[in-house]
Amino acid sequence: MKILVIGSAGQLGYDLNRTLSPDHSVQGADVERADFKIDITDPESVKMVLSSSAPDLVINSAAFTNVDGCETRKEACWAVNADGAGNVARACAAASLPLIHVSTDYVFDGTARQPYTEASPIAPLGEYGKSKYAGEEQVREALPGSHLIVRTAWLFGSFGHNFVKTMLKLGRERDDLAVVNDQTGGPTYAGHLAAALKTLAETRLGDPGVYHMTGGGHCTWYEFASEIFRLAGVNVNVRRTTTSEFNAPAPRPAYSVLANTRAPEIFMPHWRDCLIECLKEMGELQAEC
Numbered sequence: 001m002k003i004l005v006i007g008s009a010g011q012l013g014y015d016l017n018r019t020l021s022p023d024h025s026v027q028g029a030d031v032e033r034a035d036f037k038i039d040i041t042d043p044e045s046v047k048m049v050l051s052s053s054a055p056d057l058v059i060n061s062a063a064f065t066n067v068d069g070c071e072t073r074k075e076a077c078w079a080v081n082a083d084g085a086g087n088v089a090r091a092c093a094a095a096s097l098p099l100i101h102v103s104t105d106y107v108f109d110g111t112a113r114q115p116y117t118e119a120s121p122i123a124p125l126g127e128y129g130k131s132k133y134a135g136e137e138q139v140r141e142a143l144p145g146s147h148l149i150v151r152t153a154w155l156f157g158s159f160g161h162n163f164v165k166t167m168l169k170l171g172r173e174r175d176d177l178a179v180v181n182d183q184t185g186g187p188t189y190a191g192h193l194a195a196a197l198k199t200l201a202e203t204r205l206g207d208p209g210v211y212h213m214t215g216g217g218h219c220t221w222y223e224f225a226s227e228i229f230r231l232a233g234v235n236v237n238v239r240r241t242t243t244s245e246f247n248a249p250a251p252r253p254a255y256s257v258l259a260n261t262r263a264p265e266i267f268m269p270h271w272r273d274c275l276i277e278c279l280k281e282m283g284e285l286q287a288e289c
């Protein structure tokens with residue numbers, strides 16, 4: 001297949017390119033790319049890139065992903081996550097192309113105590129989750145029979161900005177670090193999500209709707225940070241803190257573990273194994289696993 005990846009300069013875009021490339025022809029496009037520039041907030045830009053790339057499938061991993069920034073830059077956040085997603089979906093509909101659109105666990109309010117399925121009720125708390133859900137709705141409306149919406153969570157990888165890199169940096173700068181212990185989620189390795197998206201692209205384009213794809217197991221941010229420091233041999237005192245003490249600008253779900261009930265044949269390794277793989281790739285793995 002010829003696949004256009006929008007958001008190719010981002011964390012997931014990087015892994016999509018290297019995962020899809022051996023078996024498919026991949027064209028990457030992003031807002032800052034000199035060769036294949038796209039601004040999904042501009043419908044004309046999207047149409048032009050689709051017509052010059054002429055793909056068989058579009059994967060949209062572009063988003064305004066700064067969760068706290070979405071609270072203060074609401075207009076920009078909605079332009080990308082809601083209307084931008086809609087622009088991509090409408091351009092795909094006009095060109096009769098299927099779309100895989102990436103979404104988030106933050107569409108849920110976190111009051112559940114068992115994993116959210118693809119059919120669980122939506123109730124986003126902050127602007128990021130609300131705008132991403134509005135994007136999902138625009139995708140569904142434009143492409144009722146030829147979209148896959150893939151919700152993921154707590155993404156990390158060797159490329160781009162993420163919690164693993166932030167913790168390694170802070171852990172080396174400080175003696176003492178407080179990390180939130182009352183938010184639980186499913187850390188997901190971007191390389192494994194890219195492999196899951198590849199399988200979905202190859203097997204599920206005829207089966208539209210929402211899919212959940214996250215790393216196996218679950219943990220709190222505190223537990224995730226502690227394991228990062230242990231495996232990377234970083235000596236820092238990690239303390240548990242609470243969401244209210246941490247006082248981030250954006251509200252976040254207390255529990256956003258996702259259950260994959262739609263495509264159980266796709267195996268996502270446990271987050272701890274993913275972390276080991278990621279640290280190994282970064283040259284940061286020190287401890288005996």
Ligand SMILES: NC(=O)c1ccc[n+]([C@@H]2O[C@H](COP(=O)([O-])OP(=O)(O)OC[C@H]3O[C@@H](n4cnc5c(N)ncnc54)[C@H](OP(=O)(O)O)[C@@H]3O)[C@@H](O)[C@H]2O)c1
Nearest residue numbers: 007009010011012031039040062063065104152153154155
């Ligand atoms: N990161 C997470 O923890 C997480 C969790 C759940 C779901 N997700 C979802 O997973 C997907 C991939 O996330 P990621 O971590 O790979 O994000 P990322 O690293 O921030 O990549 C997103 C890419 O989209 C680009 N972009 C932003 N505005 C654009 C526009 N108007 N037109 C075209 N491209 C634009 C960004 O460019 P700039 O950097 O130059 O703005 C960036 O290269 C997103 O849909 C996100 O909502 C992420």
